[in-house]
């Protein structure tokens with residue numbers, strides 16, 4: 329039997345003392361206020377056991393991790409129809425790359441780069457009656473935690489500075505791949521990214537992807553085949569131009585965000601969320617990736 333608690337403690341204590349912790353994101357001004365020395369780890373086992381170390385219960389900005397939750401909700405509405413508007417190929421490009429420029433049809437490479445996430449946001453704005461309220465409620469339900477909130481300062485901060493996302497949205501609109509107005513889609517997108525969750529809450533929300541689409545409360549949110557697909561997309565696209573490195577070092581499907589969070593999972597086994605705000609040059613948490621690498625190397629728990 330693996331001593332998960334001992335392992336998380338060791339990883340935490342080892343990485344806490346590292347000198348190079350990466351650089352906190354500053355292109356969204358509100359995020360630059362984060363402390364680079366923060367480190368949280370939370371592991372949720374599929375059998376109900378859970379383990380934590382460090383700052384595992386403090387909510388932080390989940391940013392691009394929200395793209396997976398948005399994707400699952402869009403799939404719940406439209407099932408395979410969404411693949412007519414967004415592709416499933418890794419981009420090999422940074423998250424904010426306007427990669428649809430490479431294509432003539434305006435179909436983003438995948439739903440986890442920003443352009444693809446904007447198409448998913450458009451689908452949700454179409455289907456949800458009160459998009460921002462209803463999406464937050466979905467996240468609260470799958471995490472079984474009604475305390476999860478938006479950080480409106482972070483959303484405003486990005487609304488004022490997110491010019492790259494404005495460019496991507498207008499480009500999508502010019503290709504007729506946004507049905508709602510650019511402003512409505514971006515307002516929704518900036519808010520979904522500004523949801524704050526702790527490592528604990530993220531691990532519980534992602535339980536459904538490790539459990540064939542069924543959340544901890546036993547509700548089937550997406551079919552088992554779609555959970556498989558979302559995991560495949562996380563593995564191939566979850567870390568942008570570093571997806572290969574993450575698969576190579578860690579060997580799990582996962583998703584990062586520029587708030588410094590990472591959630592990774594082994595289907596039918598566990599979910600592990602980390603938070604360390606310092607990013608590497610590719611925009612992924614430097615210490616979070618190292619924590620996950622240590623975890624899978626020391627337990628031999630990976631999909632490979």
Ligand code: GLN
Pocket residue numbers: 390391392393423424442486493521584585586587611
């Ligand atoms: N809200 C951020 C953006 O769109 C999300 C990026 C990320 O977390 N990688 O730029």
